[in-house]
Amino acid sequence: MGKLITVHSYKGGTGKSYLSVNLAALYALQGKKVCLLDLDFRAPTIQVVFDAKGTKCFVNDVLDKGTSIKECLVDCSDRLENKGKLYVGFADFSTEAIRDMISKGKKWEIEALQRIYKMRKELVDDLKFDIIIGDTSPGIQYLSINAVVAADVAVVVSTLDEADIHGTTKMIKELYETFEKDTAIIINKAIGGADLKELEKDKIVQDLQMKYKEAVIGILPCFCEVGKLSRGQIFVLNNPKHPFTELLRVISAKLDLF
Amino acid sequence: MSDPKPEPEKDVLVELQEEFSLMRSSLEEILQLQRKILDKLEGKTAAAASSESSLDDPSGCLSVGILLSLPDHLRKTMIALSKLVEGRADEVATITLRARAIESGYLNQLVRLGYVKKVRKKHQIYFTVEGGG
Numbered sequence: 001m002g003k004l005i006t007v008h009s010y011k012g013g014t015g016k017s018y019l020s021v022n023l024a025a026l027y028a029l030q031g032k033k034v035c036l037l038d039l040d041f042r043a044p045t046i047q048v049v050f051d052a053k054g055t056k057c058f059v060n061d062v063l064d065k066g067t068s069i070k071e072c073l074v075d076c077s078d079r080l081e082n083k084g085k086l087y088v089g090f091a092d093f094s095t096e097a098i099r100d101m102i103s104k105g106k107k108w109e110i111e112a113l114q115r116i117y118k119m120r121k122e123l124v125d126d127l128k129f130d131i132i133i134g135d136t137s138p139g140i141q142y143l144s145i146n147a148v149v150a151a152d153v154a155v156v157v158s159t160l161d162e163a164d165i166h167g168t169t170k171m172i173k174e175l176y177e178t179f180e181k182d183t184a185i186i187i188n189k190a191i192g193g194a195d196l197k198e199l200e201k202d203k204i205v206q207d208l209q210m211k212y213k214e215a216v217i218g219i220l221p222c223f224c225e226v227g228k229l230s231r232g233q234i235f236v237l238n239n240p241k242h243p244f245t246e247l248l249r250v251i252s253a254k255l256d257l258f
Numbered sequence: 259m260s261d262p263k264p265e266p267e268k269d270v271l272v273e274l275q276e277e278f279s280l281m282r283s284s285l286e287e288i289l290q291l292q293r294k295i296l297d298k299l300e301g302k303t304a305a306a307a308s309s310e311s312s313l314d315d316p317s318g319c320l321s322v323g324i325l326l327s328l329p330d331h332l333r334k335t336m337i338a339l340s341k342l343v344e345g346r347a348d349e350v351a352t353i354t355l356r357a358r359a360i361e362s363g364y365l366n367q368l369v370r371l372g373y374v375k376k377v378r379k380k381h382q383i384y385f386t387v388e389g390g391g
Contacts (some may be wrong), residue, residue, distance in 0.1 A: 114320045114387065117340045145322050149337070178326065180334065 003122040003152035004132045005040070005255065010167035012138040014157040015188040017045040018226075019248075020135035022236045026083030026245075026252050028077070029237070032130040035073065035123055037089040039134045039147045041101040044091035046135065050076045058092035060101060060187060063112045064120050069119045069128060070192040078092050087129075098227050101143075109142040140171060153258045154181045156214075160204075169211050176214070182258045183214040186251060189222045218251040220244065276310040320387045324373060332371075335364040336387070337376065 007020045010045045017040065024036040036048040037059055046052075054074045061067040073087040080086055092098075123129045134151065136144040148154050154176060158168045168185075187208065205216045223244050229235055236245045320340055325333055325363035338353035338361075339345060343346060347362035365385045377384045 118343055121343050142322070149322060149325065158353060179337065
């Protein structure tokens with residue numbers, strides 16, 4: 001049975017899209033049929049990594065007009081040198097589309113939740129995807145909440161920044177706990193993380209778990225190599241033995257347990 | 259022998275009659291147009307009223323607001339049914355890990371609240387979040 005994993009955060013710039021792309025690639029390389037959806041309609045990013053030229057429609061159309069998600073998916077397995085099955089649903093990145101999404105009213109947002117559930121059902125039941133990864137907009141806004149509510153597992157990406165930890169704690173308490181979501185937290189861009197000893201890491205995880213009351217499934221240190229690589233590259237594909245890839249592999253295995 | 263009516267008078271009467279009939283048909287046309295405009299206006303008002311009421315009373319359309327307004331036990335059922343889009347009580351029960359009879363009770367509560375629709379297919383009862391209320 002497939003599952004929808006949403007990748008969300010309280011603040012922007014935590015590395016959600018980067019993690020979404022690399023997690024999707026890892027799962028596909030493990031032999032799973034993966035679908036990566038760009039649900040960040042305010043700042044679409046996935047088109048930077050994968051070529052959106054072949055798309056007939058966008059995820060916006062699925063939520064807006066009820067178009068079948070099947071029509072909007074692009075087979076991007078060639079980016080993984082055909083070592084796995086990876087399909088991508090792009091968000092419309094034209095300025096007009098972004099403006100249009102921002103100006104949508106309450107009624108539209110209300111209907112969007114039902115369409116996200118329908119889309120999930122189509123992806124899991126009809127198209128038989130094992131893993132669907134939804135990269136959402138940061139913060140507490142209707143479209144992100146809709147995606148989180150419809151998800152089977154919600155991944156929250158946070159940094160070690162005080163403001164981020166404070167906001168994430170509040171968001172988890174008020175949103176995720178209310179919906180009894182299976183939630184996993186990933187700490188990304190942990191400065192000095194590469195030099196941290198296991199005991200220190202364990203303490204950070206314990207402290208954060210106490211705060212969030214949810215499982216912290218990984219701390220990803222701030223690796224210069226990751227930041228230096230062009231955004232269009234898929235890190236885990238080109239660097240299979242790098243500690244970032246190894247850590248992400250552990251995270252993917254932990255997510256499988258949810 | 260009475261004097262025959264002078265011809266010009268007769269002509270004036272005929273002309274008047276023709277003009278009256280023209281005016282009448284014009285008036286009827288105006289009335290018809292007015293009726294059409296009124297019908298359109300009434301239609302638009304009704305549509306606007308229904309869309310406004312759907313915002314105020316979101317029953318019939320699943321939303322985060324509805325989910326938040328539900329008590330915990332019913333929210334769990336509603337989320338499980340939303341995942342299925344349409345399903346039976348036993349299917350909902352497999353997701354919530356509660357007894358089928360309990361889910362059946364909760365689903366019927368949601369039907370009474372107007373958030374869920376009940377559909378009979380042959381001998382089985384299906385519940386759907388689509389078009390609830």
